[in-house]
Amino acid sequence: MVVVTSFKPPESPIRLEQSNVVVILDKRDLGTGTLFVSERTLSWQKDGTTGFSIEYYNVSLHAVSKDPNVCERECIYILTDPHINLFGETDQRPANDDSDVESEPDLSELILAPENPTHVQSIYEAIKICQELNPDPADVDDEDDDNLFADAEEEMFIEAESEQIGDAVVDSLAERLQNNSVDVQYSYRNGNEDEDFEDAD
Template sequence: MVVMSSYREPSGEIRHQESNTRAFVNERELGSGTLYIAESILSWKSSTSEDGFSLEYPHISLHAVSKDFSNFPHECLYLMLDADVDNTAEADDDDEEEDNLTIVRFVPADKGILQQLFEALKDCQLLHPDPNDSISEEDEFDGDDGADAISDITIQMNSINNGNGNGHSDDAMDAEPGQFDDAE
């Protein structure tokens, strides 16, 4: 769980900084503040206090520009996190499945900036690939399994190549001896 705390600006290069951005965690509005999309971390700081929060990129499962007013009344930068990020002390323990998923929305005062926020977030997230998404040696083909699959394909291809198009192989055709010998 991440709780609002005393905030420090992110280190490293800041790709985009947007003031007058309201933050929402699940259904709770945290107020207006500044959104920092840095190469190291994504952060938001309240404009009325020293409180804020930071999110590590591998925990951001999905991000998008949302214009769906049926679920949320504002255009926003929508983030789905694979971790519990709750800023209330009274977290509801009845539904444990939702406890592992958090929705964070950033609503900038200037809606025209949403695509730029999305692009900056995408670029920074690419710098921090999820280690659980990489292919391990165990996931790769075993030499024998791969050889069997290639062998099956080769056999099927040879069957097709040896056919003359009407279901008969070249061996079944009547050829006169020496018909295909090279001329001397």
């Protein structure tokens, strides 16, 4: 659960700062304030003090919406996981039970509606860039596991290939010994002539 608390200024570089942005959380109008899209958090401030900061790994989806059923003007539609509660409020949703009815996802709808709709696209792009800078830790762990398995498979392949090459060299030497064709190389490496090798035999 994410709790909307008193505003904390972003500590990371700010990619976009946009004033006059209306925020609607789960169909509840929180008012008009300033949006800060920083490299670590998505923040919003109203009246100089109150507001919220959300980590990007809590943003499951963000999109541009022109649906009047979502908002009366063009906006950014965001799904957050987990659910967002306002500071001082408790979660009023029923607790999960053991019934067969599938519980609703632990999500919240967050709408960012700038008073000037021409700012919607720039807000969307800024959020997209910052989200890419902050991949989900679970996805990173999965990728590391995949790389680990890939490296292990590559090492096994190289080892197996080396064994195959070694076996081929041994087979080739054995065949050349049988055909008495190895004496030239042997003599060259040891500074002897062919007949010396034959005499040794």
